[in-house]
Amino acid sequence: MNRVLVLGGGLDGLAAAVILARAGLEVDLVERLPSLGGLAGEFPLDGGRAVPGIVPCGWGMPGDMARELGPHVENLEWVDSPSFLPPKIQAEVRKLGAPLRRLFSRPPAGAGTGLLGAALGVRLQGAASVHQLARILGMAATDWLAELPLDPEGRAAAAASTSGLSPHGPSAPGTAGMLFLKEACSFPIPAAGPAALAKALEREAVEAGARFLTGVGVASFVVEDGAVVGAVLDDGERLQADQVLSTLDPASTFLCLMPAGTVPPAVEREARTFRSRGTVGLALFQAEGPAEKGATMEFCSASHLDALERAADAASAGRVPDSPVLMGRLWQGRDGASPTGVAEILHLPAPGTFTWNEEARGSLRATVKVELEMHLPAGVKAGPPTLLTPEDIGIRFGITGGHLFHGEVVPDQWHLMRPGRLLSGYQSPIQGLLSAGRGHHPAGTLAVSGLLAARALVD
Ligand SMILES: Cc1cc2nc3c(=O)[nH]c(=O)nc-3n(C[C@H](O)[C@H](O)[C@H](O)COP(=O)(O)OP(=O)(O)OC[C@H]3O[C@@H](n4cnc5c(N)ncnc54)[C@H](O)[C@@H]3O)c2cc1C
Numbered sequence: 001m002n003r004v005l006v007l008g009g010g011l012d013g014l015a016a017a018v019i020l021a022r023a024g025l026e027v028d029l030v031e032r033l034p035s036l037g038g039l040a041g042e043f044p045l046d047g048g049r050a051v052p053g054i055v056p057c058g059w060g061m062p063g064d065m066a067r068e069l070g071p072h073v074e075n076l077e078w079v080d081s082p083s084f085l086p087p088k089i090q091a092e093v094r095k096l097g098a099p100l101r102r103l104f105s106r107p108p109a110g111a112g113t114g115l116l117g118a119a120l121g122v123r124l125q126g127a128a129s130v131h132q133l134a135r136i137l138g139m140a141a142t143d144w145l146a147e148l149p150l151d152p153e154g155r156a157a158a159a160a161s162t163s164g165l166s167p168h169g170p171s172a173p174g175t176a177g178m179l180f181l182k183e184a185c186s187f188p189i190p191a192a193g194p195a196a197l198a199k200a201l202e203r204e205a206v207e208a209g210a211r212f213l214t215g216v217g218v219a220s221f222v223v224e225d226g227a228v229v230g231a232v233l234d235d236g237e238r239l240q241a242d243q244v245l246s247t248l249d250p251a252s253t254f255l256c257l258m259p260a261g262t263v264p265p266a267v268e269r270e271a272r273t274f275r276s277r278g279t280v281g282l283a284l285f286q287a288e289g290p291a292e293k294g295a296t297m298e299f300c301s302a303s304h305l306d307a308l309e310r311a312a313d314a315a316s317a318g319r320v321p322d323s324p325v326l327m328g329r330l331w332q333g334r335d336g337a338s339p340t341g342v343a344e345i346l347h348l349p350a351p352g353t354f355t356w357n358e359e360a361r362g363s364l365r366a367t368v369k370v371e372l373e374m375h376l377p378a379g380v381k382a383g384p385p386t387l388l389t390p391e392d393i394g395i396r397f398g399i400t401g402g403h404l405f406h407g408e409v410v411p412d413q414w415h416l417m418r419p420g421r422l423l424s425g426y427q428s429p430i431q432g433l434l435s436a437g438r439g440h441h442p443a444g445t446l447a448v449s450g451l452l453a454a455r456a457l458v459d
Contacts, residue, residue, distance in 0.1 A: 002026050004457070005231055005239055006210075007218050007257075008247035010038020010397075011194070012437045012450030014201035016245055018069055019454035021208035028239065029210055030231070032217030032398060037198035039397055039404060040446070043284055043342075045386060051284045051340045052193025052331050059444035060187035061197070062105040065451055070207075072200040078188035082298050084158035085183055089148055096122070096129055097184020104185050104445045107452050108416045108424045115416065137177035137411070142305050144176035156302035160327040163346045164280040165409035169312030170305050174411040181414075187445060193331050197446060217398065223262045227431035231257075243457060247437035247450055249399050249406035250274050250419040254428075254435070256400070267429055270420030274413065274439065277350035278390035278402030279315050283343045283368045287330065289380030299343075301326040301375045311347035318353040320364060326371050330380065341382060343372065344404075351391045351402050361387060406439030418443050426453040 004020050006013050009031030021027040035041055042050040060081045066074045083090045099121025106114050122129050136144055141162070145155040159170040162179045166172075190197045205212075213233075221244060222230040230240040246253040254263055254271035263271075302308055302325045311321035328343030345368060354360070365387050372382040394402030407413060416424050424441040426434050426449075436453035 003241050005241035005244045009036035011040050011447040012247040015447035016450035016454040017205040017210040021210040023458040027210040029212050031214045034215045040194035040198045042195040045286050049286050053195040060189040061446045062187045070204040072203045077191040079191045081186035081189050084161045093183045101185045104442045108441045136180050139176035141170035141175035152304045157300035160300045164344050167277050167279040169309040221257050228433040245434040249439040251400035274419040276401030276403040276407040281345040281348045282388040283385035285341050285385040286383040287339045287380050297330045299328050299375050301371045315347040315349050318349045356389050409443045426456045
């Protein structure tokens, strides 16, 4: 085995290319967009500036993995992920969740031994810890947050920080669990934005000898005798490979690119049952205001948890909420440049449940502009926002359902269950085909899925 085709030039595809090329394999990475980075790449705005990645990233990358990916990655400026809990509570959460952190940087062990190890780690902290963790993981975010010393705005911001993971409002069971995991298991993030990480990975991959084909997508896999042996590109070119590693979402990999009749029924079932209703849109904007070197700032437009719940209710009924909730980040400009910003517009109707005509877009753009004016820090003024609806995200980045994590991040679709029992281990049951990316184990943590999948191939 010496030639590997990597599909997708986002963080996961780039990390996979680095590890594979460094192991001496011949690596071709195919990316449909003209530039690399995927969701984490630079997003150009009208007016010449660019947002340094539309991912505000709350989960980050474990330090040992940054080291493994090479000096360009390790030597980026890394800062702590933002937390939305009071410092004392955050420290307690991190202590309680410490044994779970390893789950984000280890491959899904065959029989769930990773989970058992994590459970044992919590048990060793004492029976009270087990009880507390078991209680929080299944709770609704509203109930857990009501117990914490936070004001209504603080509760809303904390819940909003993970509201983009699923269509559910903060009173749905399990939403506290995902918030807990994010707070307990977050790692440092690149201070200059995710695009800086994408650029660093690109340099590592080039230096390791990987080749990139950009501006052309993969149209289908070539399957011979049940094994994937290459891919056909959108322009008709056929590429042979000993192994194909896809970092696209599970439905794209297993339902769209595999020729009809070649997918084992159990794999097809798993890919079909994986839920990926994208309910987050994005507003990207240039701003005028103080340009402090390297500083970033988060803001949330909801003043109460009810605002999130109402928005989720409207979206589930196929309506755009009257008051959309924004969860945003301002990237302060470097070298005197003015800031740029990205705001997640939480709880919009999922693709297929709403028609985004010009009137609907215009009305959302106007509401977003007003919300930005009200919630950006004093002295910062936003220019006209560029809107991406969940549908736009799906089309632009080739993501089924338009979900920013390639699929909902909910307790039954996390870790060993992501995207399902058969497919979470990177090496798929289809010979010659590996799958990774945001819709695969572990969910959260930048580039880790691609790195672990590449390791699975070279080990
Ligand atoms: C607002 C927001 C917040 C987020 N927060 C976090 C966070 O806190 N932590 C976290 O870990 N993640 C977060 N994410 C998820 C984020 O998307 C990932 O971390 C990461 O950027 C995904 O990388 P990826 O390589 O798996 O996928 P992508 O970036 O989606 O890359 C896949 C690539 O495949 C390409 N492609 C699609 N179809 C084809 C085809 N047929 N042929 C060739 N190429 C194709 C696409 O163009 C794309 O470039 C967030 C996302 C957003 C936007």
